[in-house]
Amino acid sequence: MEQTSPTYRALTIAGSDSGAGAGIQADLKTFAALGVYGLSALTAITAQNTQGVRAVLELPSTLITAQIDAVLEDIGADAAKTGMLSSSAVIEAVAECVQRWQLRLVVDPVMRAKGGDPLLAEEAVETLRTRLLPLAEVITPNLPEAEVLTGSRIETLDEMKEAARVIHAQGPQHVVIKGGHRVEEPVDIYFDGEQIVELRAERIDTPHTHGTGCTFSAAIAALIARGRPVGTAIAGAKQYITGAIQHAPGIGHGHGPVEHFWMYTEQGTPLPTQEQHWSPWFNRAKEQLHGTDTH
Numbered sequence: 679m680e681q682t683s684p685t686y687r688a689l690t691i692a693g694s695d696s697g698a699g700a701g702i703q704a705d706l707k708t709f710a711a712l713g714v715y716g717l718s719a720l721t722a723i724t725a726q727n728t729q730g731v732r733a734v735l736e737l738p739s740t741l742i743t744a745q746i747d748a749v750l751e752d753i754g755a756d757a758a759k760t761g762m763l764s765s766s767a768v769i770e771a772v773a774e775c776v777q778r779w780q781l782r783l784v785v786d787p788v789m790r791a792k793g794g795d796p797l798l799a800e801e802a803v804e805t806l807r808t809r810l811l812p813l814a815e816v817i818t819p820n821l822p823e824a825e826v827l828t829g830s831r832i833e834t835l836d837e838m839k840e841a842a843r844v845i846h847a848q849g850p851q852h853v854v855i856k857g858g859h860r861v862e863e864p865v866d867i868y869f870d871g872e873q874i875v876e877l878r879a880e881r882i883d884t885p886h887t888h889g890t891g892c893t894f895s896a897a898i899a900a901l902i903a904r905g906r907p908v909g910t911a912i913a914g915a916k917q918y919i920t921g922a923i924q925h926a927p928g929i930g931h932g933h934g935p936v937e938h939f940w941m942y943t944e945q946g947t948p949l950p951t952q953e954q955h956w957s958p959w960f961n962r963a964k965e966q967l968h969g970t971d972t973h
């Protein structure tokens with residue numbers, strides 16, 4: 679009989695982006711690109727395109743809990759991620775589900791869209807810190823989000839490293855401070871509670887970075903769901919997002935989306951299902967983890 683490979687499952691708990699570059703849509707595309715069956719629980723609906731957010735409707739917390747329970751009771755998830763959580767009420771409901779279902783969780787602490795529109799109420803930052811951070815296996819703040827979580831200005835690599843330690847002390851087991859907002863090259867700082875690793879990539883000169891944070895955190899969740907060690911999942915996600923930005927289709931009039939299926943469209947080959955497809959990435963991921971200066 680032909681052997682079937684296991685079906686890995688990942689759940690995204692996030693907002694809908696009608697432009698489909700960020701939010702739930704970016705997460706589901708990332709899960710599909712990385713060979714993981716994607717589940718979704720919507721927290722909010724945004725009317726959004728590459729130029730900005732026009733309207734937001736937060737969904738009732740009971741409906742968010744009902745979505746999570748419906749998919750987990752039936753299908754289950756090997757890992758989960760959160761994106762836009764909108765308010766304290768939503769965070770409370772999600773945290774209760776994460777605890778009850780004992781989810782392996784990647785938290786992308788989304789606060790604003792690329793154009794600056796708020797996606798999290800200011801009153802919710804404290805709830806995020808106290809309720810969700812202690813439940814996070816991985817957290818992936820960008821520089822402005824790390825500044826809010828630490829209450830400090832962050833510019834240099836040393837300040838990013840210090841911020842990673844401060845955020846780690848708030849509960850998450852693994853912290854990645856993303857460097858996409860740096861003026862210099864987009865170095866991400868990864869701290870696992872023991873060592874600090876610099877994840878380096880060339881800056882790609884493009885306005886098309888809508889959904890980069892969503893895509894990066896979804897890739898980490900997907901690779902964790904596939905059974906990768908957390909450090910390898912993070913370094914692999916960095917390879918994946920770099921390729922996705924490089925191959926951005928350049929659509930829309932503002933910050934356009936990235937290309938989630940870049941590794942298939944480039945070669946024009948059918949979707950591979952075999953694990954050896956990933957090996958070039960994971961070799962590069964291992965180099966990133968072991969070949970850089972550690973402190």
Ligand SMILES: Nc1ncnc2c1ncn2[C@@H]1O[C@H](COP(=O)(O)OP(=O)(O)O)[C@@H](O)[C@H]1O
Pocket residue numbers: 819820821856857858859864865866879880881882883884887889890891892894916919920923
């Ligand atoms: N212009 C770019 N060139 C290469 N990598 C980038 C670029 N912009 C962002 N990245 C990478 O994309 C990932 C998401 O980072 P960032 O854009 O800072 O997140 P967010 O979308 O949450 O603001 C990080 O790994 C970051 O280093």
Ligand SMILES: Cc1ncc(COP(=O)(O)O)c(N)n1
Pocket residue numbers: 692693694695700701702724726761762788790791792797887888889890891892893
């Ligand atoms: C619904 C939703 N969720 C998240 C983001 C953040 O996107 P980015 O990944 O660019 O920070 C967004 N613009 N819209």
